[in-house]
Amino acid sequence: MQNALKFGAAPRRAVGAPYGEVEQRIAERFTLLIRAAKLVTDSGExxxxxxxxxxxxxxxxxxxxxxxxxxxFVELQNGDGYEVDLVWQDEDRAGFRFADDVNIMRIIEMPSSFTKRAIRLNLAARASVVTLEGRSEIVEITDLSQQGAKITCSCQFAIDERVKISADGLPETYAKVRWRKDGSCGLIFEDTYQYGDLARIAEHLQRAG
Incomplete structure (x- = not known):
């Protein structure tokens, strides 16, 4: 699953259900096909x-x-957030109840004044960055996405410098330094992580931390 996640919305109806029941279900539930989001909790994102x-x-x-x-909180790609209560979960699905009234059409249409970008996870995870010359620095990952990461460190990496970052739960990943400012650097990965792989990596990093 890449950045440009496509979706469609269509009401779900039960075959053979009475008209009143069908109408109620149509009013209540929509099926969204592949809508990226993140769950923001006290234990991480x-x-x-x-x-x-x-x-x-x-x-x-x-x-x-x-x-x-x-x-x-469920946070969409456009930044909208909704507080929810966990009702159930199994191996790969979970159901939530909204804590407050919501505008369901805003969730479906997801309007935004900005170009949609990949979901970014805010976290705090210790990592190691190694340069091609063999210099190793301990850094902290503070922001992670499919394409890259934001790190904080006491060192200075050069713009466009090629490095290798790794951590407990994050396999060795080659990246280039895209920007640096006030003790932080932005890394862009040479290979994009698959959405599910990044989800499991982020969970491991936050559990380990």
């Missing part, structure tokens, strides 16, 4: 894919067991 949404709640695909936590 985790990737998911929204599949079903109604005026009362959503169903999402998950890539690992969710942590026990008191507050959860």
């Amino acid at each position: 985790f990737l998911c894919v929204i599949r079903d949404v109604s005026e009362t709640g959503i169903s999402v695909r998950i890539f690992h067991r969710l942590p026990d936590t008191h507050r959860i």
